[in-house]
Amino acid sequence: xxxxxxxxxxxxxxxxxxxxxxxxxxxxxxxxxxxxxxxxxxxxxxxxxxxxxxx
Numbered sequence: 001x002x003x004x005x006x007x008x009x010x011x012x013x014x015x016x017x018x019x020x021x022x023x024x025x026x027x028x029x030x031x032x033x034x035x036x037x038x039x040x041x042x043x044x045x046x047x048x049x050x051x052x053x054x055x
Contacts, residue, residue, distance in 0.1 A: 028052060 022037035024044065028051045035044050 026051060 024035045024039075026033045026035070026048065028048075031051055033047055033051055035047060
């Protein structure tokens, strides 16, 4: 490793942002729920359980 490489901190890679890709839409019992991109899996599981129980 050269001294020039040691001095420069690594830049994080930029993430590409894609429109509405990745959103999940559920329809259970006539109720439609949309869960946005980046939602935690535990939140998604809780939403599914709630909708199944009360729809």
